[in-house]
Structures are given as structure tokens and as C-alpha cells.
Amino acid sequence: MANILLSDAEKTFILHGVEEDFRCDGRTRRDYRPMELETGIVSHASGSARLRLANTDILVGIKTEIDVPSPYNIDKGKIEFFIDCSANATPEFEGRGGEELAQEISDTLAKSYQSGQAFDLRKLCILPGQQCWKLYVDILILECGGNLFDAVSLAVKAALFNTKIPRVTAALMDGGNVDLSLSDDPYDCNRIEINQIPILVTVCKIGDSCVVDPSAEEEQCSAASVVVGVSQRDNKSFLTNIHMCGVGSFHQETLESSVELGLSAAEKLDEELLIALKLEEERFGKYGKKEIFGFLR
Amino acid sequence: MKETPLSNCEKAFVVQAIKERLRLDGRKLEEFRPLKINFGAEWGSAHVTLGETRVLAQVSCELGQPKATRPNEGLLYINVELSPMAALHFEAGRNSELTVQINRILERTFKDSRCVDLESLCVSAEDKVWILRVDLNVLNHEGNIIDCASVAALCALAHFKHPDVTVTGEEIKIHTSAEKDPIPIVLHHYPVCVSYATFQNGEVAIADPTVIEERSSEANMVFGINSYRELCCLNLGGTTLTSSNLLLQCSSRAANRAKQVVDQIKAALATDAEARSADQSVGFTECLKMNTINSLAQDRLSLRLRRFNFTLDDDFRNMSSNSAGAPDIKAEGDDSLPDATRIDENTGLLNSNQSNVRWVPEDSSDSDEDEHIFEKGDESGGADSDDKDLEEELENVAEEMAYKRQSQPISKGGSQQPVKRNIDNSSDSEEETTMVLG
Amino acid sequence: MANQDLLSDQGLRLDGRRAHELRRIRCKLGVFSQPDGSAYLEQGNTKVLAAVYGPHQAPGKKSNHSEVIVNCQYSMAVFSTGERKNRPRGDRKSQEMTIHLQQTLRAAIKTELYPRSQIDVFIEVLQADGGNYCASVNAATLALIDAGICLKEYVCACTASLANGNVPLMDVSHLEEVSGGATLSVASLPSSNKIAFMEMSQRFHLDHLPKVLDHALQGCQQIMSILDKAVREHLALVGSASDWGNIAK
Numbered sequence: 001m002a003n004i005l006l007s008d009a010e011k012t013f014i015l016h017g018v019e020e021d022f023r024c025d026g027r028t029r030r031d032y033r034p035m036e037l038e039t040g041i042v043s044h045a046s047g048s049a050r051l052r053l054a055n056t057d058i059l060v061g062i063k064t065e066i067d068v069p070s071p072y073n074i075d076k077g078k079i080e081f082f083i084d085c086s087a088n089a090t091p092e093f094e095g096r097g098g099e100e101l102a103q104e105i106s107d108t109l110a111k112s113y114q115s116g117q118a119f120d121l122r123k124l125c126i127l128p129g130q131q132c133w134k135l136y137v138d139i140l141i142l143e144c145g146g147n148l149f150d151a152v153s154l155a156v157k158a159a160l161f162n163t164k165i166p167r168v169t170a171a172l173m174d175g176g177n178v179d180l181s182l183s184d185d186p187y188d189c190n191r192i193e194i195n196q197i198p199i200l201v202t203v204c205k206i207g208d209s210c211v212v213d214p215s216a217e218e219e220q221c222s223a224a225s226v227v228v229g230v231s232q233r234d235n236k237s238f239l240t241n242i243h244m245c246g247v248g249s250f251h252q253e254t255l256e257s258s259v260e261l262g263l264s265a266a267e268k269l270d271e272e273l274l275i276a277l278k279l280e281e282e283r284f285g286k287y288g289k290k291e292i293f294g295f296l297r
Numbered sequence: 298m299k300e301t302p303l304s305n306c307e308k309a310f311v312v313q314a315i316k317e318r319l320r321l322d323g324r325k326l327e328e329f330r331p332l333k334i335n336f337g338a339e340w341g342s343a344h345v346t347l348g349e350t351r352v353l354a355q356v357s358c359e360l361g362q363p364k365a366t367r368p369n370e371g372l373l374y375i376n377v378e379l380s381p382m383a384a385l386h387f388e389a390g391r392n393s394e395l396t397v398q399i400n401r402i403l404e405r406t407f408k409d410s411r412c413v414d415l416e417s418l419c420v421s422a423e424d425k426v427w428i429l430r431v432d433l434n435v436l437n438h439e440g441n442i443i444d445c446a447s448v449a450a451l452c453a454l455a456h457f458k459h460p461d462v463t464v465t466g467e468e469i470k471i472h473t474s475a476e477k478d479p480i481p482i483v484l485h486h487y488p489v490c491v492s493y494a495t496f497q498n499g500e501v502a503i504a505d506p507t508v509i510e511e512r513s514s515e516a517n518m519v520f521g522i523n524s525y526r527e528l529c530c531l532n533l534g535g536t537t538l539t540s541s542n543l544l545l546q547c548s549s550r551a552a553n554r555a556k557q558v559v560d561q562i563k564a565a566l567a568t569d570a571e572a573r574s575a576d577q578s579v580g581f582t583e584c585l586k587m588n589t590i591n592s593l594a595q596d597r598l599s600l601r602l603r604r605f606n607f608t609l610d611d612d613f614r615n616m617s618s619n620s621a622g623a624p625d626i627k628a629e630g631d632d633s634l635p636d637a638t639r640i641d642e643n644t645g646l647l648n649s650n651q652s653n654v655r656w657v658p659e660d661s662s663d664s665d666e667d668e669h670i671f672e673k674g675d676e677s678g679g680a681d682s683d684d685k686d687l688e689e690e691l692e693n694v695a696e697e698m699a700y701k702r703q704s705q706p707i708s709k710g711g712s713q714q715p716v717k718r719n720i721d722n723s724s725d726s727e728e729e730t731t732m733v734l735g
Numbered sequence: 736m737a738n739q740d741l742l743s744d745q746g747l748r749l750d751g752r753r754a755h756e757l758r759r760i761r762c763k764l765g766v767f768s769q770p771d772g773s774a775y776l777e778q779g780n781t782k783v784l785a786a787v788y789g790p791h792q793a794p795g796k797k798s799n800h801s802e803v804i805v806n807c808q809y810s811m812a813v814f815s816t817g818e819r820k821n822r823p824r825g826d827r828k829s830q831e832m833t834i835h836l837q838q839t840l841r842a843a844i845k846t847e848l849y850p851r852s853q854i855d856v857f858i859e860v861l862q863a864d865g866g867n868y869c870a871s872v873n874a875a876t877l878a879l880i881d882a883g884i885c886l887k888e889y890v891c892a893c894t895a896s897l898a899n900g901n902v903p904l905m906d907v908s909h910l911e912e913v914s915g916g917a918t919l920s921v922a923s924l925p926s927s928n929k930i931a932f933m934e935m936s937q938r939f940h941l942d943h944l945p946k947v948l949d950h951a952l953q954g955c956q957q958i959m960s961i962l963d964k965a966v967r968e969h970l971a972l973v974g975s976a977s978d979w980g981n982i983a984k
Contacts, residue, residue, distance in 0.1 A: 043780060044862055045814045055768055059861065061814030084823045087808050087857040088770065088786035094808050094857070095824075138813045142784065142859065143767050295766045295775035295784065394834055401831040405936040486938075499929065516842075528917070528944060531935035534838035541930060541952065545945055552941050 004216050011221045018206045023218070029211040030265065035154070037276055039162040041294050047163025050294070051155035054215065055145020057089075058152055060137065060159035064166075066180065067134035069125060077124020078134040079113060081106040083152070089144045098141070104245070105152055106139075112153070112198045112229030112240040119197055126168055130178045133165060146216035149227045153200035154273055160197060161277050164189035198231040198240045199273070201266045203258040205250065210258040212265045223248025226258055230266035237263050300386035308513040315496045315503060315510075322348075322507065327550065329505040330441075332558065334452055334565040338580035340479065341457030345449040347505065349439035352446045354453035355432050360462075360469070363419070363426040371418025371426040375403045376433065377446055383435040384508075399443055402532055403433075406447060406488050406521035410529035413454060414483035420462055425469060427459055429482070440507035443519055447490035452562055456569070457482055487559045488523040490530070491551035499540060502547050504554070518544065520551040524559040741898035741915050749910055750779075754898065757906045757954060760961050762874070764881040764969040770857075772882025776874035779908055780864035785874035786857045787882040793853035803849035807836045809871060811860040832868060835932060839872055839922045842931035843890035844879065854884060865909035866894045868920050868934070873958060880966055889962055890931055892922035893954030895947045897939065903950040919944075921951040925959040928952070 006014075017023050025033070033054040042048035045061035052058075067078055083106045085098025092098070113119045124133040137159070139152055167188050172179040183189070204214040204225040214222060224246035231238045242259065244250070250258070311321065318326060330348030337344065341356030363370060377399045379387040387393065407413065418427040431453060433446050458479035461472045494506035494514035506514060516535025522528055526549075533544065572579050746753055758779030767773040772787035793804050809832040810824035823829075840856060856878065858871045872892035879886060896907045896918045904911065907918050917939035922932040930952075939947075 042812075042814060042862055044817055048814070057767065059812070061812065063814055063819045065819070082813060084810075084813065086784075086810065086823075086859045087855075088767065088773070088784060088859050090769065091788050091855045091857075094806075094855070136813075136819055138819075140812050140859070140861075143769055145769070294777070294782065296761055296763050296777070392830070397827060397830045398834055401827060404827075409936040410938045522941070523938075526941040528935060528939045528941055529937065531919070531933055533930065533933035534835065535842070540928070541945075541948055544930065544933070544948070548941055548944055 006220050014221045015207045018209055032213045039158055047159045049155050049158035051151055053151045056151045057143035058155040059140040060155045062159050062163045063136045065134045069132040074129035075125050076121035077132040081109050081137045083139045085141045088142050108243045115240050118231040118240050146219050147213050149200040149202045157197050160192050161194045163192050196231050196233050198229045199266055200227050200229050201262040202227050203262045228259055228262035232270050237267050303512045311513040326503045336456055336569045341453050343449050343452035345445055347445040350445045351436040352449040353434045353436055354449035356453045356457040357430050358427050358459045360425045361428040368423040369419045370415040372428045373408055373413055374430045378434050384438040405530040410488055412486055412488050417483045421464055440511050441492050441505050443490050444492050486523040488521050488529040489555050489558045491520045491554050493518045493547050522551050522555040524556045526552040754902050755905050762965045764877050772878045774874050774877035778870045781866055781870045782862040783870040783874040784859040785878035787878040789854035790849040790852035798851050802846035804853040805837055805841045807833050807856045809833045809858045815860050815863045839932040843886050845885040848885050865907055865912045869893055872922050888924050888926045889959045890924055891955040891958040893951050894918050894920045895951035897943055903947045905950050905954045919947050919951055923955040925956045
């Protein structure tokens, strides 16, 4: 991760701030920084989203492809996560420098999507054992301002919401081969059900207290953090996975309380995200042409 | 090994020389080094030397699957290998910047220009096609690898024949050359690369740069061009910039050069074919006789006055004719040193074999006039016939000089001394003398 | 030949432009806060982000005592093309592009001003629709300006091609690149009318070169005026916010 050099005095300042429940940027321990979200900004992709969480900038593009289901899961589609840490974020990512971090995030993300109740791969199946959709979720990290896990998962969820999978109108069986015909109308498409899609929340332990949405500086002060994957179903939150990172350790009680904190934060975050996505879609009409701001704003 | 850095004075010397329209090896600005092409005993192997730069090319083929997007076309791969054999600072198996660049330029010249008829390489669509692979090994790096490599690749491709096949249903039978004659590759056109290096804020371009010229130049231009004056690839880049005028001038010169080179390639191919049909021996044996020096560029003297010969005064001539055995040479060479210097400084008696241009020391008042003559030469150099004559003449001169080198080792050693002193210490020249002899 | 269709009888191109028209260029300086300089540039549907770090101390082994090292990386988002790319960088084409960018930018930067230093220029292509090299160069120029690095002048790049065998086209899109003939990419310093870099592939008769080159250079001129306007607007915005640095007035 981008290494920011902090002096001991700065670290102490941040530490004391967190203790007082009054962080450097004025937030409490449970506050998120402001976010900007825009969907559908990459025209070559079936779905895309850009999320900016303060300084963290994530661009997600989703491409669809027809594939053959794996023989172990003949009735399931496939989803693949690929994270690229652009050197734009920091020169350390040049060449293969960002691969380790990218691997960590994509593994965590893939684990949280593994549960059938969180993300139903069966919906991506076209003909069991013959044809299925494969989703390539490609994530580009353009700037690192801390809290990558949360930002990535939110952006992916938004991009999945935006994804349009062409409708299969007919399937012809010709001996062993299957001929699919896809709808020509770009507006005639399937959407992905995103309500249950999990999001990740990082809870960062700074000193003796836990905070959500750590900035890059705060991440430097923390010895350990825990990432919880949370999926919403029937107005209840379910944990899909827990990932710990950092060198430090958690006391059992702290871990419990931080998971608790993560869950409640995720609930709120998810709610807000859905509202934002609905708003965005309403604003531009369901399939209406809209002005893309992208990076111009 | 790290590349030996080029010192500022070496660089300045080259730049200054070019400003005076001189080059270290005595070529004119527009002149190319002699190009020699040899073919191996096998189909598709060619050995090309451009001056001292050598490239060995080998084409091979195998049957394989075509790309899904182009199911009825064969594939062509070009791969250039820069090994420590060419120059010590090249690392084997590492993709250096230069390798990438040469590879891409060749790919653009041969693949993107569709010079090879890939459709004729199709055996059965979507299933089996011929995959051609051109492997280029740079044997010696003395500048302008790209030109040499492009000629080698083209020669090898034009020379190559792939075995004939018969398809019966699912079965594919590959015939040996004894059963059925192998089939040559169809080439739509013959592109070669021609390089220039620019100096003096992009106002002067010199053809066929050597290593030291490449390294002290400001920018370089590579034209991939065929004999029909069609550009196939163009690459210009460096630190300083060229006006579009120079570029256009160079491009038309490059076209003329390309035509010559292609003619030479065709002639070489014809000679090879003749030799084969007449059952004469073919192969690389001929190369062995070609040249003697084969070591690394930097360690050897890069300054050579090939086309200049001395008018020696009598004393000197006697001395050189007296010298018979190799062991004496070093001592005698040292003896003759003051003489040679005197000749050079006072009378400037270096005569060019080629166009009777007199070479005069820098401070002489004649130098302006001299430059003028060179310029005239440059302009007329654009025409085909002139260049051809020049080329032939050059070869004659080169042969003559090679002969002279053997017969008059001392005069050569002496002739280098005065000019060379400007940049080097004298120990190198002794090395050169002995090497020429060896 | 597919070449014939590039220009209709009315003189319109596939996307409705005329032969000598550029695609719409929109750009913004300073999109990111972490890099020392950054820029975003859209040329039609080609979208490029550039970030500049430096000048900073060069690592020991690379350090050059007389001039700055320009270090580039060109990478394309895997979703940037019609077909998904397997990896964002490291293939031959992007390596070549990296080298080309490096050459171009070195020609524009006043390298002698920053001895023993290094400037990193990172290019990220978000969407590729022809003229990637040109958009990258233009974006890099803006990012360098945003980073406050001394340039000799603007360096702009533009493509040109030939339609119907004799009409030069300016600023070629991907569709035209694929269906048409050769494409010439030129990076120039338009103020002094010098060429910093030039690249071309596919077949193309030499007689057409002056014409096409001329068009590409004209394109560079036009792009320069667009970039210049963007820089001035950006500076006005930044400058007025700080009252042109006259805080202690």
C-alpha cells in the first residue's frame, strides 16, 4: 500500500484524536468520508462504475463473455475478479509492484462472493452444463487514499447494478454444439439482482479503539484491521467472510465489537448505496442517454 | 556487463567531424557500408553483413492452429536475439529496450505491411496452417542492427521453402523434399529498413550509423520501405527534433537505397539458385573467407580511413617495403610515426580514391571548398545510377584496401596515427595493426 | 477495398466528421491530488489518464549526472478495448509504446535542468478508440505542465491517414484504423514546427507522405491551441482561488 511517511508526533496526534472520538478530519469513529459515484462511464464495458471516496479512486469495468460451466458446477455461471493497481496511484505500483496488494483484495472479494446466498451464480447459467455467462470484473485502482477494500466492494456492487447482460432469445441444439442467438436490441437485456451482494467494511484498530473508513494516514497508525464482508437478506445482515490484515492482533472482545461495528456500518452503507444507485438511474431515465462526467468534473 | 559509457570528448569528436562532413570510417554522409549476403545450405538461412554488423537469420516452420479471428491465414513470428556475442553489454534472454524496439520495427515492416502472403500458408482452414518463425541472431554489433536484421529476415524469407503437404480427409501428410519439391513462400513485396541518424539540431542526417555514431546522434529515423517506394514502417525518435523537410528528403533517399538493396538481394538469390541447380557447393563456407576481424566494436579502433591512401614519400615507401615479418612491425610502426605526422600536417596528402577529393587538415583554407564538393556529391547521390556506381566502386575500393592492408601494414598503421591521436591513446592503434595482420 | 468507404461522396467520414476535423477533445488538469501532476484527456472515445511524479532523486544505478531520467509506463485498463485484454501492460506493444512515449517526452522536457533526478510519467488508457499514442502524449503534456516541469514547448501528437487513396484524414478513430490503410502518428512541437517522434505502419506510397504528414502536423497545431486554452483556464481557476498568490496584499 502506498507508504506515507509519518513522524511519531503525527502518529501520536492521530492516535489521541481517535481516542477522543474526534479524528483529524473532524469525523467521529463511525463516520465515512464523502463519496462520489457514477455508473456507466466506460462504453466498451457491459457495466461500469467509478467511485471516489475522498482520495481513493476506483474504476470498475465489467465485461461479459459466454463460457462453458465447470464440470463441478454445471448449473452455475462464473465470475472473476481482477485488480490492477495503476502506477498512477503511486510509483511503487510500477511494473509488478502492486500485484501483492491486488491479490489480497481480489482474494477477499472473491471469498465474500463465494456464498450462494450472497451472489447467486445460478442466475448466470444459460444452459446447464453447456453454456453460461462469465463476468469479468476488472477493477482499476487509480488513487489510494486509504480504505481500499470498502471502496472496491462498493464500486463493484455499483458496476454490477449497472451491468446489462444481453438477453438470450433462442438456443439451437445442433448435435453437440449449442447455437445461441442474442437479442440485437441493446436495451433488451437482463440485469443482475444486487440486493444481496456483499460489501466489505474495514474496521481499523487504532490504539484501543476501532474506526471505520481509515484514511491513508490512519492506516499507517494501525497495527491491525479486520475486513468484514456483509450481505443483506430479509433486512438482516449476514457475515460472509472475515479477513484480518496487518501485523497486530485483536483481543476477543475487541474483535467482537469491531465486527459489530462493521455490521452496523455495512447496513447503513448498503442502504445509502442502493438509494444513490436508484437516484442515479431515475435521474437519467432507465435507458436514457446521459452526460458522462467521468474525470472531467 | 554494463555498457561502457561514451565519453564527452568522443561524442564531441564525432559531432564535430560530422559538422565538417567527415565520418570516422571515411564514408560520405550518404554512404552505406558494404552489404554482403550469403545463404546457408538449408532453405531459409541467411547471413548478412553490413560493414562489421552481422546477423544470422533462420526461418523455420511448423503446422499449428490459426488464430480464431483469421482462420485461413498462416502465422508469422519474428524474433531478434541480442546475445552477449554481439556486444558484451547485451544480456542473454532479457528483453531490453533495444530488443523490443527492433522486434517491433521488424514486425511492423514484415507483418503489418502484409509482405508475406499468409493465406497461401493455410493448409486447412480453422485447423492447420503453417507457422513461420524467423529467428534472427545478431552475431556482431557494429551499429545499425535494424537494417542488417531486416535484410537478413527478408533474405531468409525469400530463400525459405516449406515442405509440401497433401490433405486427404482428416489426414495431413507432410512430404519430404525427396518426395515432393518444397514450396517457396509468396512475398507480395520486398520491404527493407533503412536507418539514418541526425546531427546538428536535426539538420544533417547520416546514413547507416555505426555504434559510436548511433550513440552520439540526436535522433534516429528508420524507414521500412520497399522497392516500389512504398513506406511500410516509419520510426523516428530521439532527443532532438527533425524538421519535416529533412525527413522527406531522407525518405526519398531511403527509397532509392531500398531499391538497390532489394536488387542486391534478388541477385544474391539468383546466384544461389544457380549454384544449387549447377550442383555447386552452397553454404556459409564462403563467409569464412570474407573478413578477418570479428571482435567487439569498442575494443577495436573505430577510426579508419578506408578510402584514403597516402602518397608516401620515398623514404617511407622504402621503409615499408623493407618490412617483411610480422614481429618487426610494431617497432617499425613506431619509428615511422613522426614521418607520417609530418606528411599529414604539412602537405595534407591524403587522396581519396573515390572522387579525387583532397582531404586537407582542418586549419587549411581549402576546407570550405572541400565541403562544397562533398555537398555536390550528396545531391547527385540521389539518382539511382550514381549510387549504384558508387556502390560498385566502393566495393572495389574496399577490396583494394583489404589487399593493401595485407601488403602494406605499416603504411596503414601510420596513416591512422595522426588523426586518431585526437581521441585515443596510441596503444589502441598498435592493437589494430596487429589485428589487421592476424 | 474497404479503403473506399472511409469517406462518403459528401465528404463525410464514418463518424460524421469531415476529413480535416479532429474529434472532440476535452481535458482537465489536476484530477488527482496525490501525484505531483495529473491530467485527464478525452479525444473522441479515447480516454486517457496521466500522472506525473517528480522530479525526485533518481535511484543510484540509473542516476545521470547531466540530465533527468524520464521514466514512463504505458498501461491499458483490461476493459479498455472491445475485446478484454489479458493483462494491462508488459506485452510487446505496450512496451513499445512506453519507449515511444519516453522518447517523445524527453524531446520536450528541458532535461538538462534536472540532473541526477527522475520524472515518472504514468499513463493509463481507460478506453481505447484509436490514436492511443496521441491521446497519451497530449495527456502527458498536460500532466507535466500541471506538475510544473519545464518544457521547451507544448508537445502534441496527432494521427493522419489516407482515405480513397488520396484524401488525407486527420485524427483517425479505431474503426478507420482497422478498416483503412496506413496510419501515421506524429508528435511535434508545434510552435517551432519540429517533429519529436513519428511512427507509421502498413503500406503506403512515399508520394503521399508529405501530404499526410502535413495534415498530421496541422492536427498537432490545432490540438496545441486546445491544450493551451485548457491550461489557461485551469490556471485562471487555480490562480483566482489564491488571488494570484497575492495573499499578503
